[in-house]
Amino acid sequence: MTERNGRDSRGNRGGEGDHGPDGENAARSGVPGVARPTVHLAVYDTLADWEPGHATAELARNGYRVRTVGPDIRPVTTLGGMRVVPDIAVAELRPEDSALLILPGADTWETGELAPFAATARRFLASGVPVAAICGAVPGLAREGLLDDRDHTAAAPFVLTATGYGGGDRYREADAVTDRDLITAGPTDPEAFAREILRRLAVLPxxxxxxxxxxxxxxxxxxxxxxxxxxxxxxxxxx
CATH class of the missing domain: 1.10.287 (Helix Hairpins)
Known part of the structure; x- marks a missing residue:
């Protein structure tokens, strides 16, 4: 049984890779005089609603402000039919204004129209700001070349091989993987995806x-x- 499917033993398992420094961007709610750090959640048509929910809920509960980022500021419709009006457009997003960029999956990753989000992820990583990608966003980052030199996971190895990327030897069979400032997870592991985000930002002990x-x-x-x-x-x- 692989780690990805090993539900009976997952509770004591952490994601693979280097989890990076703890607490750089962490802040707790209710602390006077401490500004709330901002996490940015990418939103676009056909976004997989269930994938970022655990992470964003716990971040908001623990003192973070979650802002949505769209291709532009026109409303988008998620896979579940929810209408979301983005707070800002991706062209406006700057790494220095964020503690983390979350990239959920969506059918639109396959069309290439979300390439600006992959390019933004490149700028975030170059600036030392973490990026968390799940499901279809992971192949999107593979096409951008961001997985070639980082340990990572995805829905399955062949999903990434189809992108023509050069990081096949860095693929790890795990529920979620953190390598430096990049978190990756497959579509069936939103809890592990959240776990790695919460760990990377030291949100919970x-x-x-x-x-x-x-x-x-x-x-x-x-x-x-x-x-x-x-x-x-x-x-x-x-x-």
Missing amino acids: PEVLDAWFRLYADSDASAYPVVAAAAEARQHRAA
């Missing part, structure tokens, strides 16, 4: 993050008291 993952990825009820206690402590800090 390691023991709470481990419990959070076991609760949501594996329905491990024994993890609930740890997650609930952390939520209560967060509420007290914000009061």
